[in-house]
Amino acid sequence: MSNNPSDTLPAVDAMRKYWDVITPLMGGTMAMRAAGKSLLPQYPAEADESYKERLSLSTLLPAYSETVGNMTSRVFAEPLQVGDDVPDQLKEMTKDIDHAGNDLNSWAVEFFREGLSHGLCHAFIDHPTVDGVRTQAEEAAAGVRPYAVMVKPEQVLGWRSKGGQLTMFRYIESVEEEDGEFGAKCVDQIRVLEPGSWRTYRMGSNGGAWALHDEGTNSLKKISLVTFYTGRTGFMTAKPPLLELAHLNVKHWQSQSDQDNILHVIRVPILVRIGVQATFDNQGKPVPPEFKVGTGSLTDLPKDGDLKYVEHTGAAVKAGREALQDLIDEMRMAGAKLLTPEKSATKTATQADEEAAQELSPLARMASHFADCLAQLLQFMADYRGLGDGGTVEMRGNFDVDYMPEVSLPTLVAMANAGMLSKETLFAEMQRRGVISDEYDWAKEFAKIEAQGPALGTM
Incomplete structure (x- = not known):
């Protein structure tokens, strides 16, 4: 309870x-x-x-x-x-x-x-x-x-229902109230909706329990909520x-972090000295040899010693870049699935009698x-x-399958140039993709094209 x-x-x-x-x-x-x-x-x-x-x-x-x-x-x-x-x-x-x-x-x-x-x-x-x-x-x-x-969604705390009807709905909200002459403060409160009534709860001072703050009624016999x-x-x-x-995007976030990190590492060459023997003090503790790096500095090395920078080959960078590109392609396909037509039955029995299933x-x-x-x-x-x-x-949306117009348009232009597609249809397809404003009419544009003569370089 x-x-x-x-x-x-x-x-x-x-x-x-x-x-x-x-x-x-x-x-x-x-x-x-x-x-x-x-x-x-x-x-x-x-x-x-x-x-x-x-x-x-x-x-x-x-x-x-x-x-x-x-x-x-x-x-x-x-x-x-x-x-x-x-x-x-x-x-x-x-x-x-x-x-x-x-x-x-x-x-x-x-x-x-x-x-x-x-x-x-x-x-x-x-x-x-x-x-x-x-x-x-x-x-x-x-x-x-x-x-x-x-x-x-994150505001919702819970609900109750009976017979498929909502009988209670709880959510948390933030209410802005005046604080002094010029200030303002946000107060968290929980609102409870019920058929014909509502209540709000606020937390007591110093983090006390939630207590009833206000309540009221309305004229509706059910909760006026839509989900x-x-x-x-x-x-x-x-x-x-x-x-x-979303999971692919998180994976890309993690992989991109790895890629940026390895780029940071390989851009800084590691300086290595070879052939330097350690010396010890009177107590047997190693004494680090004096080492100078920079313009105007001279570093002594023992015979057969070596001093050089070691750099990464960069093979992992290429592999990481290719993996990131593969993830981008996968995300593109995952996002495009909302535009892929599916067989769906019509909503009502009347429509079912009059129409076949539609895509x-x-x-x-x-x-x-x-x-x-x-x-x-x-x-x-x-x-x-x-x-x-x-x-x-x-709702009058655009639900065309063409998820990436920049990919399909060159194909349509090539088809028109090859005589496999009329210029009027190409014009209509560009309008459908938002490349050309719907305000323009093909007949008027065609007349303007004919009136302006051949384009430069075609004579």
Whole structure:
């Protein structure tokens, strides 16, 4: 039995093992360095100071975070579209969906990115209460309205459910409060959401136990929480879909550190003396011979002695460089798998009767699920205002398999030059890849090409 609101569920602890790898990768070089030995092990015979120096000089190739960013950009290649069936009041609210100045599209980018990187992300609709405000007209006059709150995976502590319905959701948040006339301080608090009510807990002074801080009610009969999954494994649980890419990226981080370290070593030649015999004092202790190195200095050596620099052959450097390149290629393939089409059954029985199974990439399916999540958030906002149907949201992303346009475009140009592809099709393919703006029209461009005459050097 536990009455401590900060206790985490075993399912949360299991997911945090994934996030211990994912979160530093998303944070970049500084976050990877802060992770220390957990992601960059210390060599068995490596001195602490040497390890600290190696860690401080290690840099991250941001393959994981850039892949997540690129895939997110594909989903938002065009701004999301709020359906015509969304009530006008909600459309107005989407211009500032989080009550912090972010419109729905801008806010949704971070929501999707977090869900893609960690496997899932949560959001709920909150509605502040103000004393003396009872009608919607009074709420509008006071600026009180429902708004979206994002809850990142690392914030979640636990939940409860019954019959597949969420009955409790706990997470930790940081609240900024005034501190004196000019200062500000951040206070950690735990928020507990339940159908029709909420509570917050704060830790007592001097590190005491968590105690009830505030509580309240709302008009909804269920928790207004939406969970966006990209790698669902069960109710409220998920595995990051790009976890294997994350492991490859960590491996590259470690290998790059080794490569930088060996480069540092071989760039400093070792000075070796051969044939110098030790001398001893009256007590039998060896006396180090006088040794001078530098311009204007002279060093005496015994007969048949030798003094030279010993340098590394560099064979290990070449092998390390090739291994790093192989890792980059593997990471590229691991990231591209989200664009590989898969056979997926259609969603509803009606669609199943009308259509055959269709090919969808994992990223396209994620975007479709994400649109449903945003629509559910709008529905919760509509429920707070009694507006009926909250409407739909449409994602218009770019889910083409062409993961690296710089590789495919030269092939397309060569095909066009060989007469195997029309110039109009080449123009369309370049537009599809974002090389040419969609504002341009082929017919008009072709007319301009004909009017300008032959290119220089073709006469």
